[in-house]
Ligand code: AMP
């Protein structure tokens with residue numbers, strides 16, 4: 001907007017951080033904007049958190065078999081989108097995989113990083129797999145209800161952050177703020193432009209060279225200049241920085257370097273393949289997806305991670321999804337991009 005300046009705000013939500021930049025007049029009431037953003041984030045948590053026993057999602061999970069539940073509009077939208085991605089990814093993405101996530105120590109209790117945690121036995125894995133599954137969730141759009149068939153354990157951790165980013169961006173638009181960059185835990189959505197006429201340039205998240213770097217990594221750095229890079233780096237031991245302009249565009253990264261545990265020398269990812277019930281192959285370090293909607297970028301980055309680099313690249317091509325895969329090799333990291341991603345960076 002002409003004559004506007006960049007305002008910034010940040011805080012904590014969903015076990016991670018949020019940050020925001022937006023363009024508005026100098027006298028803009030920042031406290032009002034921040035309070036509005038915090039209300040929106042609280043709403044997402046109240047509806048969709050697995051960590052809060054009182055959330056709509058937790059209550060759905062605890063509900064008896066055969067019960068039907070009226071869902072709040074936001075919860076319904078996220079579940080609808082999640083079921084769509086589940087179907088389109090052949091079940092690689094599964095919002096009903098909560099029991100498996102919990103069994104592997106990545107849910108709210110029985111944490112992998114707590115004393116006494118043990119990886120589940122094959123029997124326990126099979127039980128958790130059989131209990132859940134997106135195909136056992138039934139939605140009715142007209143009544144905005146979902147049927148709990150019994151034992152289905154929803155987990156929106158792979159999509160809710162992206163939805164929350166979209167939700168905050170929509171709130172800002174409603175305030176008349178057309179230019180903004182919203183970020184939650186590394187998932188971003190950019191709208192409009194900065195006062196200097198440039199779009200919001202962001203560097204794509206990259207896995208750290210050493211795992212010990214993961215905790216103090218800055219997930220977001222905003223750049224002001226375009227950079228060029230080769231489209232493919234087949235033997236990269238050091239990763240090239242990739243920057244993209246988020247002009248009405250979102251980016252999300254699913255990586256195993258923030259949360260994972262080692263078991264007998266094996267790296268266990270927090271992403272589970274619902275088809276086998278096992279954590280995904282440790283050779284995939286991260287998948288980054290760009291989409292207009294952050295909810296879809298978030299869901300698809302997880303989905304493509306489960307599919308793995310080979311199949312994931314095919315699906316990304318078929319669905320016209322810009323995607324960047326980073327795999328670990330004996331000589332270092334290797335980056336591969338879908339054609340839509342190459343086109344976007346060209
Ligand atoms: P993300 O970081 O967006 O890839 O989300 C990972 C989180 O989503 C995990 O910590 C689990 O809570 C959950 N999750 C794990 N595997 C799946 C899956 N196959 N589909 C959907 N959610 C999953």
Ligand code: MG
Pocket residue numbers: 157158159252253254297298299300301302
């Ligand atoms: Mg995700």
